[in-house]
Amino acid sequence: xxxxxxxxxxxxxxxxxxxxxxxxxxxxxxxxxxxxxxxxxxxxxxxxxxxxxxxxxxxxxxxxxxxxxxxxxxxxxxxxxxxxxxxxxxxxxxxxxxxxxxxxxxxxxxxxxxxxxxxxxxxxxxxxxxxxxxxxxxxxxxxxxxxxxxxxxxxxxxxxxxxxxxxxxxxxxxxxxxxxxxxxxxxxxxxxxxxxxxxxxxxxxxxxxxxxxxxxxxxxxxxxxxxxxxxxxxxxxxxxxxxxxxxxxxxxxxxxxxxxxxxxxxxxxxxxxxxxxxxxxxxxxxxxxxxxxxxxxxxxxxxxxxxxxxxxxxxxxxxxxxxxxxxxxxxxxxxxxxxxxxxxxxxxxxxxxxxxxxxxxxxxxxxxxxxxxxxxxxxxxxxxxxxxxxxxxxxxxxxxxxxxxxxxxxxxxxxxxxxxxxxxxxxxxxxxxxxxxxxxxxxxxxxxxxxxxxxxxxxxxxxxxxxxxxxxxxxxxxxxxxxxxxxxxxxxxxxxxxxxxxxxxxxxxxxxxxxxxxxxxxxxxxxxxxxxxxxxxxxxxxxxxxxxxxxxxxxxxxxxxxxxxxxxxxxxxxxxxxxxxxxxxxxxxxxxxxxxxxxxxxxxxxxxxxxxxxxxxxxxxxxxxxxxxxxxxxxxxx
Numbered sequence: 351x352x353x354x355x356x357x358x359x360x361x362x363x364x365x366x367x368x369x370x371x372x373x374x375x376x377x378x379x380x381x382x383x384x385x386x387x388x389x390x391x392x393x394x395x396x397x398x399x400x401x402x403x404x405x406x407x408x409x410x411x412x413x414x415x416x417x418x419x420x421x422x423x424x425x426x427x428x429x430x431x432x433x434x435x436x437x438x439x440x441x442x443x444x445x446x447x448x449x450x451x452x453x454x455x456x457x458x459x460x461x462x463x464x465x466x467x468x469x470x471x472x473x474x475x476x477x478x479x480x481x482x483x484x485x486x487x488x489x490x491x492x493x494x495x496x497x498x499x500x501x502x503x504x505x506x507x508x509x510x511x512x513x514x515x516x517x518x519x520x521x522x523x524x525x526x527x528x529x530x531x532x533x534x535x536x537x538x539x540x541x542x543x544x545x546x547x548x549x550x551x552x553x554x555x556x557x558x559x560x561x562x563x564x565x566x567x568x569x570x571x572x573x574x575x576x577x578x579x580x581x582x583x584x585x586x587x588x589x590x591x592x593x594x595x596x597x598x599x600x601x602x603x604x605x606x607x608x609x610x611x612x613x614x615x616x617x618x619x620x621x622x623x624x625x626x627x628x629x630x631x632x633x634x635x636x637x638x639x640x641x642x643x644x645x646x647x648x649x650x651x652x653x654x655x656x657x658x659x660x661x662x663x664x665x666x667x668x669x670x671x672x673x674x675x676x677x678x679x680x681x682x683x684x685x686x687x688x689x690x691x692x693x694x695x696x697x698x699x700x701x702x703x704x705x706x707x708x709x710x711x712x713x714x715x716x717x718x719x720x721x722x723x724x725x726x727x728x729x730x731x732x733x734x735x736x737x738x739x740x741x742x743x744x745x746x747x748x749x750x751x752x753x754x755x756x757x758x759x760x761x762x763x764x765x766x767x768x769x770x771x772x773x774x775x776x777x778x779x780x781x782x783x784x785x786x787x788x789x790x791x792x793x794x795x796x797x798x799x800x801x802x803x804x805x806x807x808x809x810x811x812x813x814x815x816x817x818x819x820x821x822x823x824x825x826x827x828x829x830x831x832x833x834x835x836x837x838x839x840x841x842x843x844x845x846x847x848x849x850x851x852x853x854x855x856x857x858x859x860x861x862x863x864x865x866x867x868x869x870x871x872x873x874x875x876x877x878x879x880x881x882x883x884x885x886x887x888x889x890x891x892x893x894x895x896x897x898x899x900x901x902x903x904x905x906x907x908x909x910x911x912x913x914x915x916x917x918x919x920x921x922x923x924x925x926x927x928x929x930x931x932x933x934x935x936x937x938x939x940x941x942x943x944x945x946x947x948x949x950x951x952x953x954x955x956x957x958x959x960x961x962x963x964x965x966x967x968x969x970x971x972x973x974x975x976x977x978x979x980x981x982x983x984x985x986x987x988x
Contacts, residue, residue: 352378354466355392357403357415358431359384366459367402374463384408386415393419398426400466405432405439413446420447425477427469431458449473492523492617500624509533509632513543516600516625521545523618524586526602530554533598540596547603558599561587565619569607583607588622593630593637650680655744658731663689663706666733672744695719698744701726706740716747723748778818784811834868837876837914837981841903844880848888852901857891860902866914867907867983875957876981879965882950883918883977889941890922890975907983913963916979925969933967 354371358364368380381396383389386407393401401419403412412430419426430443433454440451450465452458499519503512517529528547532554533540539551549557560568569584583604590598600622637644649656655672659665665683673680676693689699697719705713705728712729727743788808792801845852845859852859884901891899904917925933932938934955958965962982969975 352399352470353396354378354380355389355396355398355401356380356382357384357386357389357401357407357412358382359404359408363404363454363459367462370459371463371466374466386410386412386418389415390418390422393424393426394422399470401426401428402462403428403430405430405443406434412448413442416443416446416448427473429462429465429469431462489617492614493620495519495522496617496621496624499621500628503625503628504631507632507635509541509629509636510543512625512629512632513541516629517543517545519621520600520602520618523621524602524614525604526586527605528603530557530601530603531598532558532601533592533596536595554599554601557585557587557601558589561589561599563589565615565622567615581605586618590622590626590629592626593633596633598629656741657688657744658733658739658741659688659702659706660733660737660739661706663687663702666739695722695724698724698726702728702740702742721748722746723751778815781811781815781818785815831874832870832872834870835873835876837866837869837905837916838863840873840877841880841905841916844877844884845903847881848884851888855888855892855899857888857899857901860900862902862904864906866905869914869981869983871961871981872957876961879954879957879979880916880918882954886950886977887918887920887922887975890920890924892922894922894972896921912983914981914983916981917976918979919974919976921974924971924973924975925967926971930967930969934965 352375356364356367358367364382368382371378371380381392381398383392384407386403386409389401389403392398403415405412407415412432416428416430419428427449428447429450429452430440430448431452431454432439443451449469452461452465496519499515503515506512513531513533517531520526521529529545530547530549531541531543532551533542542551542554565586565588567584567586583606585604586600586602588600588602590600592598650670652669653671655669655675657665657668657672665686665688668680668683670680673683676683676691688694689703695717697717701715701717712727714725714727717724717726723746725745725747727745728740731739731741733739785808788804788811792804792808795801795804841861841863845861851857887901891901898921900919900921902917902919904919906915906917907913908915929938929940934951938952955965958979958981964980965978967975967977
């Protein structure tokens, strides 16, 4: 609702003007005054949108009122009306601070509301422009301060200086009364700087724990226990992720109400983001000072053997891995000739020799000797005083080569999956024809005996089609895709793929299903886990040669933990105790080469973990094995 102050000593004119404004907008409130002093006091107290003042008043005049209004710094639009003025009067009124001038001619009061509308719109626009200009000017000043501080701290990489300068500038930008910077290394306080405040580390840690991951403003209205009971009105928290195990936090404290607008917030964010980079450089500068020790410890911690020799084969430097093979310390080995050392296999020496003597460039060779395979890498190096030499890295890759062979076999399995997929697609089309033509025959034959035989064909074809669909689902390669599924149905689908083998070998499959909620998982991956456990159970039963062969699938929903438990039990040969700790290791298997790759349980373990679940095993030799899968109902993820 708008408020208009009318200063008019002629009651009739005041009535006409009031009527005109109410006709234009009934919500407008007209405040009528006849005396300019009363009007001036009202403008100072009330929020007035427009002042309409008469040029000639009984005890004063409109020009004097406008001048007094502007002297008081009251920026309110003013329209002067007069019945006895001329152009000079209008010029005088505009110079005094009036925004418009109207003569009291016939119907002048009807023009006032339209002038009011124009003035208000223009006034609001001008006021918004001025406000934005002030904000931009202030923002530019803040950017100049930020630029100055950043330039200053980048010229001095001392972390103590950077922290001190950052706190001063942050307080200036935000208007804070006090500030704290705390630098942590491995959760221990490394540096602490406080200005206009003194808090213990425990209190600072409480403030730090309340921080979000970005700049955050807290006031006393938040009912924070940290603020209640103190004279603090609020604080700003800014966490810093620095380098390696270093992180920091800046706290700005206010003993007055927080009056930070969006421009101040953005300036503070720009500044703090910039100084984070400068502080990283300062910390790196400190780390570089310790680089000699760090390099040596890194060199010695490398598991591969590293040795540097001159052109004669004399050892200049070696790491701990090399010295341990030789049963000496690196210091003891320095100065010895590598070709005279019995601890180094002859094959490796023969590999090194031509490269040292002929000063060849970098090389990498595989050397087989003493039932091991070594990867020997060499590179020329300038030692000192123009003395040349070679740096050798020796790595035992025997196990790596074994794993590589296993991966080749795994690739064959992947190719077999593609083959299964192609065959299933080829079978799917004729199977659809069998179902269709069988349905047509049933429609055209009335003999019940023949119709029953056709029903058997139709059901068998449907079963074949379902097996083909399961094969396609199981062999299809696609990105993980979660969807709501029923675990019991997934287990049935996996059993259906192996039902022929199970029946042929007289294996009794027991299904004890609980009433389970839907689970958000990748159905193909979970079915792969079930299939791996089923195949392992088949193998264990086959090896046991027991008369009664049992595989049991049992599901249960734990409402307290909101999880689904799947048990796959077989009464096969069981798992020896010495193998239980290794069953989930990649490529570990007790099966013959043509029976398994050792990847099934490892992949199953990875899939279950990616879904946020757990998988474990309980087994006794000759008594059987139970594998358990626990999947969370709410936290399943990929």
